[in-house]
Amino acid sequence: xxxxxxxxxxxxxxxxxxxxxxxxxxxxxxxxxxxxxxxxxxxxxxxxxxxxxxxxxxxxxxxxxxxxxxxxxxxxxxxxxxxxxxxxxxxxxxxxxxxxxxxxxxxxxxxxxxxxxxxxxxxxxxxxxxxxxxxxxxxxxxxxxxxxxxxxxxxxxxxxxxxxxxxxxxxxxxxxxxxxxxxxxxxxxxxxxxxxxxxxxxxxxxxxxxxxxxxxxxxxxxxxxxxxxxxxxxxxxxxxxxxxxxxxxxxxxxxxxxxxxxxxxxxxxxxxxxxxxxxxxxxxxxxxxxxxxxxxxxxxxxxxxxxxxxxxxxxxxxxxxxxxxxx
Numbered sequence: 666x667x668x669x670x671x672x673x674x675x676x677x678x679x680x681x682x683x684x685x686x687x688x689x690x691x692x693x694x695x696x697x698x699x700x701x702x703x704x705x706x707x708x709x710x711x712x713x714x715x716x717x718x719x720x721x722x723x724x725x726x727x728x729x730x731x732x733x734x735x736x737x738x739x740x741x742x743x744x745x746x747x748x749x750x751x752x753x754x755x756x757x758x759x760x761x762x763x764x765x766x767x768x769x770x771x772x773x774x775x776x777x778x779x780x781x782x783x784x785x786x787x788x789x790x791x792x793x794x795x796x797x798x799x800x801x802x803x804x805x806x807x808x809x810x811x812x813x814x815x816x817x818x819x820x821x822x823x824x825x826x827x828x829x830x831x832x833x834x835x836x837x838x839x840x841x842x843x844x845x846x847x848x849x850x851x852x853x854x855x856x857x858x859x860x861x862x863x864x865x866x867x868x869x870x871x872x873x874x875x876x877x878x879x880x881x882x883x884x885x886x887x888x889x890x891x892x893x894x895x896x897x898x899x900x901x902x903x904x905x906x907x908x909x910x911x912x913x914x915x916x917x918x919x920x921x922x923x924x925x926x927x928x929x930x931x932x933x934x935x936x937x938x939x940x941x942x943x944x945x946x947x948x949x950x951x952x953x954x955x956x957x958x959x960x961x962x963x964x965x966x967x968x969x970x971x972x973x974x975x976x977x978x979x980x981x982x983x984x985x986x987x988x989x990x991x992x
Contacts, residue, residue, distance in 0.1 A: 679937055679968030681707035681909075683740065684726070685975070686714050693729035696974070701733040703982045709804050709909075709970060712739035713790050715776070717748040723798055736801035738879065739794045743787055743807045743861075744776040764811055765818035767837045775811045778893070779821045779857040784864050792868040795876045802877030802906070803869060808862060809883070813891035814841075816854050825853055851890055858893040859902075866904045877906040881939065884912050884923045886930060900934035907934070909970050912957075913941025915949060920957055924964045938966040943975050951981050 682705055700708065708730055712723040727737050744764075746754060757763060757776070762783055764775040776783040791803045810816045817837045826834070829849065834840060840850035862880070869876045882896040889895050899905045910927045912920050920938075927936055938961035941947040942954045949957065954971070961969045971978065 679707050679907075679970070680705050681709055681738075681937070681968065681970040682978070683709045683970060683973040684711060685973055686711040686719065686742075691725065693725045696979070697726075697729035697733050697735060699979070699982050699986065700730075701735060702986050705735060707736045707738060707801070707968075707970070708974075709738045709740045711742065712794055712798075712800075713741045714748045715742060715745045716753075716786055716790055718790065718794065723794070723800075727798060727800070731799065738802040738804040738877070739791075739798070739800045740804045740806060740881075741787070741791055741794070743805055744778060744783070744811075745774060745807055746776060747774045761818065761820055763818065764815045765821075766812065767814045767817040767841055769817075771818070772811055772815060775815070777816070777818055777821060778810065778861050779816065779818075779824055779854070784861045787861070788864040788868045791865045792871065795869055796872055800876070802879055803865065804909075805862070805865065805878070805880040808880050809858065809892040809894040810854070813888075816893070821854075824857075825850060829853060851893075855890055855893040855895050859895060859898060859904075862899050862904050863902075878904065879907045879909060880905055882908045882910055884910050884914075884927065886926055897930040897932075897934075900931055905934075907937060907967065909937040909939045911939040911941070911972070913939070913944040913946035913972065915947045915953070917956065917960060920960055921964065924961065924966065928964060928966070935967040938964075938969045939972060940969055941972045943977055944972050951984075954981075 682700065708726060710723060710726045712719055723739065730737050746757065762777055762780050764772040764777045766772065778784065794800060795803055817840070822836050826832070834846055838844050839846045841847060866878055869878055880896060880899070882894055883892060896905070896908050900908065908931070910923070912923050914920055924938060940954060940957050940961065942949045958969055
């Protein structure tokens with residue numbers, strides 16, 4: 666375990682918020698003071714969507730936030746290629762670098778994490794951001810397979826056979842649920858995602874300064890192997906400094922059940938509670954958001970992160986400032 670990880674686990678208390686892709690370019694001089702006035706000390710800014718970097722937006726966020734003591738973590742959406750050019754997409758398709766479902770359907774907007782060319786590409790994106798911009802950390806999102814039935818491309822089969830010392834399998838049936846190699850394939854598949862996290866960590870270690878590495882992760886333990894997201898293992902191996910669990914729910918009891926499970930999985934490692942104030946899974950009122958924050962603090966999470974810096978949340982923060990001024 667690195668000294669950074671030890672310090673994070675023992676001392677960290679993060680009050681953060683996610684800021685979406687291309688949403689706030691041009692208005693960070695207004696947003697940063699608003700966040701500071703409401704006690705936020707970290708912004709997770711979507712700096713890259715797949716291999717496409719929002720350099721101008723990241724620069725504006727850093728210039729406004731850092732002087733106010735707000736850390737900026739570069740939020741990197743892994744494997745997604747929705748924003749690449751048609752030329753780039755065509756090249757990736759021809760090179761057979763995309764994920765596929767178990768029925769053979771190619772997923773046109775997801776890179777295949779078992780392909781070392783894709784791992785090198787995304788690790789390079791993270792390295793470039795961390796080397797060229799004074800971000801506190803790199804924050805990985807979608808660091809998983811798209812679906813529990815994805816990751817079944819033909820070149821994935823070739824790599825699985827070679828690395829498992831198998832001559833042949835009945836593909837993909839032998840590697841699907843109830844197949845004779847299902848368990849070994851799923852562990853191998855998850856191991857390739859772990860290799861991708863390690864590649865990003867190794868790339869950041871080449872920089873002559875400390876750059877934290879974190880990940881946004883799914884809330885359910887039962888989904889970890891299915892999606893190849895063994896985040897507790899990544900923490901144990903010291904590859905991540907902390908995780909943010911995406912606890913997007915309107916149910917307080919569900920939040921507590923998930924939270925207790927997550928904290929047990931993490932052990933002594935740092936875990937932040939992601940709260941979905943306005944997400945596809947939850948829509949919380951101000952009172953409900955504040956209550957879930959209190960629950961996260963009571964459970965002794967190492968901080969919390971709000972999803973996300975949308976118009977409704979901005980209005981709440983402005984209202985809070987106005988109320989304080991009135992008092």
